[in-house]
Amino acid sequence: MKIWLLLILLGYTESARILAFFPIAGKSHHFFFRPVMAALGRRGHEVVYYTGYRYEGTVPPGIQQVDLSEDLPNFHSTVNVMDLINVGLIDHMKQLFGLSFSLSPFILESPKVQKLIHSDEKFDAVLVESYVLQEYLSAFIHKFNAVGIDIVSLGDSGWMNELAGLPDNPAYQVDFKSELTQNMNFGQRVYNMYVYAVTTIGGYYYMGQMERFVDQYFNYTGHESRPPFMQLLSNRSLILVNYHNVVGYPVPRPPHRKDIAGVTITPAKPLPKKIQKVLYEAVNGVIYFSLGSNVNVSDPVNRKLVDAFMKVFEKVPEKVLMKWEAATYEGKLPKNVHLEKWYPQQDVLAHNNTVLFITHGGYLSLVEAVHFGVPLICMPFFVDQTKNCRFAEEADLGKMLRLTEVNYDNVSRILKEVLSNKTYQEEMTRRSKIFRDRAVEPLDEAVFWIEHVIKYPDVLKPKATSLSFIQLHLIDVMLFIIGAFLAVVIVAWKTISILMRMLKGKYTPKKVKSS
Numbered sequence: 001m002k003i004w005l006l007l008i009l010l011g012y013t014e015s016a017r018i019l020a021f022f023p024i025a026g027k028s029h030h031f032f033f034r035p036v037m038a039a040l041g042r043r044g045h046e047v048v049y050y051t052g053y054r055y056e057g058t059v060p061p062g063i064q065q066v067d068l069s070e071d072l073p074n075f076h077s078t079v080n081v082m083d084l085i086n087v088g089l090i091d092h093m094k095q096l097f098g099l100s101f102s103l104s105p106f107i108l109e110s111p112k113v114q115k116l117i118h119s120d121e122k123f124d125a126v127l128v129e130s131y132v133l134q135e136y137l138s139a140f141i142h143k144f145n146a147v148g149i150d151i152v153s154l155g156d157s158g159w160m161n162e163l164a165g166l167p168d169n170p171a172y173q174v175d176f177k178s179e180l181t182q183n184m185n186f187g188q189r190v191y192n193m194y195v196y197a198v199t200t201i202g203g204y205y206y207m208g209q210m211e212r213f214v215d216q217y218f219n220y221t222g223h224e225s226r227p228p229f230m231q232l233l234s235n236r237s238l239i240l241v242n243y244h245n246v247v248g249y250p251v252p253r254p255p256h257r258k259d260i261a262g263v264t265i266t267p268a269k270p271l272p273k274k275i276q277k278v279l280y281e282a283v284n285g286v287i288y289f290s291l292g293s294n295v296n297v298s299d300p301v302n303r304k305l306v307d308a309f310m311k312v313f314e315k316v317p318e319k320v321l322m323k324w325e326a327a328t329y330e331g332k333l334p335k336n337v338h339l340e341k342w343y344p345q346q347d348v349l350a351h352n353n354t355v356l357f358i359t360h361g362g363y364l365s366l367v368e369a370v371h372f373g374v375p376l377i378c379m380p381f382f383v384d385q386t387k388n389c390r391f392a393e394e395a396d397l398g399k400m401l402r403l404t405e406v407n408y409d410n411v412s413r414i415l416k417e418v419l420s421n422k423t424y425q426e427e428m429t430r431r432s433k434i435f436r437d438r439a440v441e442p443l444d445e446a447v448f449w450i451e452h453v454i455k456y457p458d459v460l461k462p463k464a465t466s467l468s469f470i471q472l473h474l475i476d477v478m479l480f481i482i483g484a485f486l487a488v489v490i491v492a493w494k495t496i497s498i499l500m501r502m503l504k505g506k507y508t509p510k511k512v513k514s515s
Contacts, residue, residue, distance in 0.1 A: 165464025
């Protein structure tokens with residue numbers, strides 16, 4: 001009895017209080033955060049979860065939810081994803097940061113958030129997604145004198161790598177805004193260098209506005225001792241990233257970055273009877289069609305896309321499960337197409353009869369497709385989706401279809417290609433085996449490193465994170481070398497000029513005046 005009591009007390013003394021501040025209402029982001037928080041709760045930690053997208057069901061044990069959704073504008077009414085399609089690089093950055101700047105005042109002026117900022121609460125760690133357009137959240141780390149942990153749902157990205165102290169090498173690393181693969185010709189490398197420069201310079205430029213948010217809203221007692229904003233921003237003991245080199249490219253990582261793609265994968269559950277019946281009776285297989293949580297397929301703006309696919313679907317032997325948000329479908333629905341507002345995506349992909357996944361190319365969907373070994377047709381809309389789809393096509397995981405290319409002929413051709421060419425299924429099966437072959441499950445790894453840095457703060461953090469932009473990129477060293485080189489060239493030129501004039505007898509040394 002005494003031993004059990006001792007173990008309980010030891011567990012209690014090692015438990016931590018963690019602030020998880022995720023105010024943005026993007027569903028897919030929270031789908032990535034929540035397994036980690038639930039696992040921390042199961043380990044006995046207390047997680048205080050500020051969220052713009054509240055749990056629809058029961059909140060898991062160990063998590064105290066603070067719902068911010070009533071204080072914020074509706075995410076989907078604020079964001080028109082169609083505005084993010086086919087825009088230039090600079091406009092893309094303006095739109096993304098503009099979205100953040102429009103939402104941030106609502107978040108920071110929320111009475112619940114202001115109460116937190118001026119509270120006397122204590123936290124051992126602060127878990128945020130500040131490296132994705134929410135850099136001002138770094139102030140919470142100073143406010144609570146807590147261990148800083150960033151969790152990034154976007155995947156590998158240039159701006160995050162810059163802040164982590166290991167900037168991208170544009171010779172082979174591609175940010176999502178470049179929409180390239182790692183296999184670049186000279187012209188593509190030139191363009192990739194341009195993307196890298198705009199991403200880096202633009203990121204630092206917009207940090208001025210982020211710093212103004214901090215100065216305006218984080219005026220808690222003791223804020224005067226806050227370090228410079230960029231120093232505060234890079235102060236992370238741990239960065240957890242939704243990435244895996246099998247579902248992307250192998251890239252260099254700083255020691256405090258840990259890739260945990262796959263934390264969202266859950267054990268298989270029984271399918272609803274209606275869906276199970278369709279899958280069971282699909283002797284020719286099932287095509288699963290879903291464009292994620294941010295794109296409504298049933299929106300009238302997507303009617304041309306829907307019509308093209310429906311005309312193809314009515315002529316294929318496979319059955320189709322299609323995510324459809326509206327209550328009804330206008331027009332004649334093909335007999336083999338079944339519409340639902342929601343599907344348990346992982347359980348559908350896990351079924352042996354699922355032969356194809358038509359997706360928008362979100363990284364969570366890509367991870368799930370690889371995990372369950374289902375070939376893809378990718379139709380990217382915005383942000384990182386084009387990069388993900390380009391990778392999938394290059395890796396023979398499926399084919400990419402741009403929205404501008406959607407018509408009956410192209411859809412029919414690509415559908416037949418992916419379903420009939422065994423290369424895609426074979427490569428998916430191979431990558432699925434590699435993805436599953438891990439020494440540690442990704443969720444266990446995430447929890448281990450969180451607990452590790454809470455016990456031993458900054459043990460993983462490299463010196464690079466405390467360097468300024470000029471120091472990190474060796475700009476001062478390069479300027480010194482250039483200056484020294486120019487000085488040598490100037491001295492040499494002057495010397496040669498004097499010698500040449502002396503040889504020609506035209507050089508007369510200046511007389512020194514006698515006193």
